[in-house]
Amino acid sequence: MSETDVLRVEGTKVRRMRNLLNINRIFAAIVFISGFALVISSIDPVVWNFQSFWFGLKFIVFVFELFFLLLGYGITLLLGYDDAGAVALMAAIHSAIFGGSDTVLGIPIQDWILNPLQIPTDQNIVDAFYAFFIIITIIIALIAGLGFLRECNPALSATSFFAMNIVLGLASLNGKLLIELDFSSGNIIEMIFSKLVITAFMIYFFLELSFQASYIYNVIGPNIQRHRRISSNINRLKNFKMPIVQEFKRVLDDEEENGHIKVKGKATSAAMLKVTTAFSRVKGLVGKKLFKISADEDWDKMNNRLKNFYLNLEEDDPFLSMSLSASANTPSISRLIFIISTGTIFRIGTLFILSWLALNPQPILQFLHMPDSIINSVEAGQPEMIMLVLAPLAVTFLLIGLIVQFIQKRVAQRMQKAENGPAIHSISETKEMDKKRVRRRRRSESLPE
């Protein structure tokens, strides 16, 4: 196979890797946008008010002002002022420093100082406060999500996932969540089409898909970078030419000039040590560039040797560049798509069923032959009971995994015993093999035809 053919095969494989990576990104982008849209639509549009956002921002700034006022108030009291005097003084200092009137956010400074914890009862301030944090968090979720789509870093997708959940939590605390409980316990179909479940699944699915994308990126990304890096190195190596004036010659000429080749030249350190004032000589040697790096550090010569070595190898193996860049190991794109899609469908399906079981523990309780009083109890649908079912369910999976691991380790230990320690292919072993080969050749040569 010619060099052009090898390059073509390599190019095709790398292109396929890039395509797969991009397909995966598109999927992750679709899921992220869906999840993000669901979160936005689940929150009262009143929240998306930038006036509230600025009001909230002002409030955050005001917290620092408040801190200043309280601190100043305390100090003025210590200095011997009474309440009215201290408040008046702080109000004056506040207007001198921050400017404006005696009110902050429409509330008199006197109220802020004397009863600060009563202020947040004002509903406008509470809403603004929530709006500020919700908007900030949703922006973080958006940036992290977009960052993930660009870099395939799972830490960014996890940030986006948590940020979206925090947004929903904040909206709920502020009473601005528009999702309703639209499925009854026990009905799996209703549960699947519930907005609450879809939102939760979509956000979680984005997290899972991001890990999938990260997997593909980890498997394929380094191979693409490696291919790029090593191909460029090989190209540079192939085009390398030794400089016309050889370094080797220059070193020799230097030595001639310095007299290092001379017999018993006085420039040697041995000669220097014979001098009585050797102390100062030793001192002088420290700063000088007395020591040459060994000749094998000559880069041009090293590159030239490497080039010859590479070209010799390439004569025997035309696919050498593919082996060095590991581009032959690209997984099949169709196979990978099949595996990922089936795996994801299987996971999502299983997760639906298992989460339905966890949310409706009655079938499990029946399976465990619990008394009717427990199965039909109102408490069976409560979070505490769900947790009681969920914990053993999770532990069961871990237990099965550990049992499998234990069995595998036992088998491996037995196999290792049979192997009898680490395998070392020693030089003497090679020598023996060479000797045997020579002996065999001699024997075959001595045999009559």
Add this chain to the structure above:
Amino acid sequence: MISIGLALEGIVPVFDVIVLILQQELLYSVSDIIVLYFLLIGILMVIGTTFGYPIFRIQANTEGITVERILDKKKSFAGDYIYVRIFVHNKGPNAIDHLEIYDAYPETMDLVLGENYLYTRIGAGAKVEFSYIVRTPVRGLYKIGPTKVIIHDRLGFYEEEKIKEDFDEVLVYPSYEDIKKLKTLGAKRQLGRMFGIHKTKLKGTGMEFWGIRDYFPEDAFRYIDWKAFSRTNKLQIREFETEKNIRVMILLDTSQSMEQGLIRNTKLEFSIRAVVLLSHMAQERKDIIGLATYNNRVNTFTKPGQGVSHFNKIIEDLAYVEPKGPSNLTNAVQELIMRTRGRGLLLIISDLEGKRKDILDGIRKASAAGYDVIIVSPFGPFFEIQNTRLGVTEKALGEAIAEEYYEIRRKLSRDIQRYRAGVISVGPDDFLVSIINEYIEAKRRGIGLV
């Protein structure tokens, strides 16, 4: 503990404030919906991270992965390259979605092309291959390996790691660069460019005609040129060239202290370069040369001999040398005397950092046994204080140590000279030159003539 206590003390009021804020009724109201939502998210996360575990465990069978390493050669010279190919075979019944393979190579080697790791997916029964090229800058016996195999699940939740204890030994001979350099120098000499460096041949009892000179009473009658006498009526002597072959025994110190110096340029590495060069020169000039390496006893011994195969034997011995143990010159000399019959020039290459008594006893014994002893000694500070990254204080300390060290060396040299032995302290710059000079000088003076 005090700081932790103070920190806790400081945190308490913060909690008080939080409790106070949470007590404000209008601040929050937790609905059943959000509880259910987070419960569902929690369920998904817990089940999502655990239910794949048994499947991963069944698939992640590292025993089913076999790794085979093939080297293009197992012996090379320092500065050469080795091509390493790794073949990974999944013999297990399951595909592995995310496989990482790392093949370890010695730290002293340089990875010059390719990578020594691979991330890939491998199907059941499938094989993958990757390769890399390493440079072997320093001589020695090395092991390439082991190989680390890591299996991940697709989501990166679990991993299984296994180290395959499979090693390939590689023997790196000392560099051939100095010999090449010497050959170039020889070529120059032939061109007459380095007039005066090459020593003339010595007159003696050989076959090549040298010249005619007047007879002196101490000359033997058999060298009188009777034809010239009949012609000129003056007694004249015919002189011939002689090729003197000498016997050189090298005693190389391989104790731990010889390891000092910059990595790849230690005292031992320079000493080995010097031995290689000297052996090559001796082989070219048909001299007899032997080598013994020692620390507290003789480790390797190559009896004096000549020829290419003998030179190769010396090179192989040098490749295996490893700096370890204390130095004991007395033991080494004693053993050497027992093993060799013919005496000659004994070239000891040692940093003389053993016990003073052992060093002096060893030299005394060697001189008494009939050896002409020359010690070429790498002077420790010359190999160590060259680091330009040292600060002013470190440099000053280095100088102080070097001066003290020099004083000890001066006293030792004086004592050694009492036994008719010469000591030459060398640094990295003049190591090779000094050795060559001593060899040429010994040849000129006819020390250890065969």
